[in-house]
Amino acid sequence: MYDLSAAFGAALRMVAGFDPALMGIVALSVKVSLAAVAIATVLGLPLGAAVALGRFPGRRGMIVVLNALMGLPPVVVGLLVYLLLSRSGPLGPLGLLFTPPAMIIAQAILITPIVAALARQVVEDAWTEYQEQLRSLGAPPRRAVWTLLWDTRFSLVTVVLAGFGRAAAEVGAVIMVGGNIDGVTRVMTTAIALETSKGDLPLALGLGLILITLVLAANAAAYTIKEVAQRRLG
Amino acid sequence: MHAGATLLPLVLDGVGYAINGTPLVNELTVTLSAGSRTVILGPNGAGKSLTLRLCHGLLAPTSGTIRWAGAFAGDPMRRQAMVFQRPVMLRRSALANVAYGLKLAGMAKAERTERARAMLDRVGLLALADRPARSMSGGEQQRVALARAWALQPEVLFLDEPTASLDPAAARAVEAIIRAIHEAGTKIVMTTHNLAQARRLADEILFLDRGRLVEGSPADLFFRAPATPEAAAFLREESL
Numbered sequence: 001m002y003d004l005s006a007a008f009g010a011a012l013r014m015v016a017g018f019d020p021a022l023m024g025i026v027a028l029s030v031k032v033s034l035a036a037v038a039i040a041t042v043l044g045l046p047l048g049a050a051v052a053l054g055r056f057p058g059r060r061g062m063i064v065v066l067n068a069l070m071g072l073p074p075v076v077v078g079l080l081v082y083l084l085l086s087r088s089g090p091l092g093p094l095g096l097l098f099t100p101p102a103m104i105i106a107q108a109i110l111i112t113p114i115v116a117a118l119a120r121q122v123v124e125d126a127w128t129e130y131q132e133q134l135r136s137l138g139a140p141p142r143r144a145v146w147t148l149l150w151d152t153r154f155s156l157v158t159v160v161l162a163g164f165g166r167a168a169a170e171v172g173a174v175i176m177v178g179g180n181i182d183g184v185t186r187v188m189t190t191a192i193a194l195e196t197s198k199g200d201l202p203l204a205l206g207l208g209l210i211l212i213t214l215v216l217a218a219n220a221a222a223y224t225i226k227e228v229a230q231r232r233l234g
Numbered sequence: 235m236h237a238g239a240t241l242l243p244l245v246l247d248g249v250g251y252a253i254n255g256t257p258l259v260n261e262l263t264v265t266l267s268a269g270s271r272t273v274i275l276g277p278n279g280a281g282k283s284l285t286l287r288l289c290h291g292l293l294a295p296t297s298g299t300i301r302w303a304g305a306f307a308g309d310p311m312r313r314q315a316m317v318f319q320r321p322v323m324l325r326r327s328a329l330a331n332v333a334y335g336l337k338l339a340g341m342a343k344a345e346r347t348e349r350a351r352a353m354l355d356r357v358g359l360l361a362l363a364d365r366p367a368r369s370m371s372g373g374e375q376q377r378v379a380l381a382r383a384w385a386l387q388p389e390v391l392f393l394d395e396p397t398a399s400l401d402p403a404a405a406r407a408v409e410a411i412i413r414a415i416h417e418a419g420t421k422i423v424m425t426t427h428n429l430a431q432a433r434r435l436a437d438e439i440l441f442l443d444r445g446r447l448v449e450g451s452p453a454d455l456f457f458r459a460p461a462t463p464e465a466a467a468f469l470r471e472e473s474l
Contacts, residue, residue, distance in 0.1 A: 129322060130322055130324075132287075132292055132316075132318065132322075133318065133322035135292055136290065136292065136311075136315065136316040137315075137334070137335045137338050137382075137386075138309070138311045138312060138338050138339070139338055143338065147324065147334075150325075151324055151325045151326075232366055232369075233325045233326070233366045233368055233369070
């Protein structure tokens with residue numbers, strides 16, 4: 001039986017000493033999740049805004065599907081991307097399976113619905129307030145979408161960071177399409193799972209601490225940005 | 235201000251508006267001509283705001299027709315503007331709020347900044363041009379909204395209860411701006427349930443009650459000798 005406090009102490013020493021193995025894992029995690037969040041933002045925000053403002057057949061169904069996809073199980077996404085990228089899959093020739101790009105793709109698929117569904121809510125609320133004024137000023141739909149996205153930008157930062165939190169914390173998808181290869185596709189969550197099963201608790205704990213700190217920091221940043229903006233811009 | 239083709243007059247012919255079969259505006263037939271200040275007067279729920287939105291084109295009538303009978307052939311939205319009871323301020327400076335409308339109208343950046351500053355000056359807010367619009371008081375926001383509408387140099391300006399949520403001093407400032415906009419050549423069409431304000435601003439009264447146009451007459455005549463019992467009752471109650 002491992003001594004918990006000893007493991008904790010060892011974990012803190014690794015973090016404080018910027019242990020290179022640990023830092024490499026952290027850096028890859030951040031890189032993969034940031035790339036995924038960038039893709040999800042570029043796709044998800046306009047999609048959310050379009051569903052918020054659009055009046056097309058099947059819109060209600062689309063909202064329900066988007067909201068449901070927020071709870072998409074990571075392992076299902078992992079399986080899907082695995083099938084797409086595996087040697088015999090349609091995108092197999094690209095040779096992306098078990099590389100960081102595969103992990104980015106999986107995480108982007110996972111969090112794009114989250115960003116889109118939350119953005120839809122934010123933009124739709126703003127649209128309720130702005131609609132008559134923007135139409136009165138003669139804003140064409142495309143312009144109206146950009147105005148709404150710009151005016152809700154601080155709420156949307158929170159939306160994007162919610163996506164980042166989800167991407168950084170998930171393990172099922174990245175382990176399936178990344179393979180948890182040491183030094184290549186090992187990220188914080190997959191490393192924690194592996195090290196715990198191996199019994200290397202200090203490394204797992206250290207990574208856990210960093211992961212929690214990272215997610216906390218992201219949310220603190222989102223909260224601060226929103227507070228400051230609201231005080232300044234109303 | 236507007237040489238050549240005009241939008242006005244606005245002709246409403248048998249206009250009705252119903253939601254789920256419940257009629258809220260009925261058989262409205264009236265012509266709004268250039269020049270005068272038209273005040274749509276009536277108790278709450280009379281259909282004043284709906285009528286204004288129908289005229290401005292924000293709502294489509296469920297029966298009857300609304301058309302701009304002037305010779306202007308372009309997009310009518312470009313020649314009219316509206317100010318709402320609660321001003322909708324974008325999350326940016328007062329100046330940027332005024333310039334936003336001009337940007338939509340296709341004006342170049344340097345020109346629209348200059349025009350926006352001039353308009354803020356006219357409503358007495360040039361000193362606050364760089365303040366975030368949402369941090370301003372209700373009265374100041376409504377003046378920004380007026381500047382934003384006026385900057386477009388509309389032929390017609392619709393105003394929906396523009397002073398209903400303002401204190402008396404702010405309301406007076408808004409009324410003064412409405413007068414100035416009218417004097418600069420814009421047709422005014424506004425709703426109010428405030429009789430004193432109607433007396434101060436109206437050239438012509440359209441009195442609505444329960445979705446119907448009960449009486450339409452020159453303001454002095456309307457206040458001196460209302461022709462219908464509904465209008466007479468409204469004048470009596472409001473002056474108590």
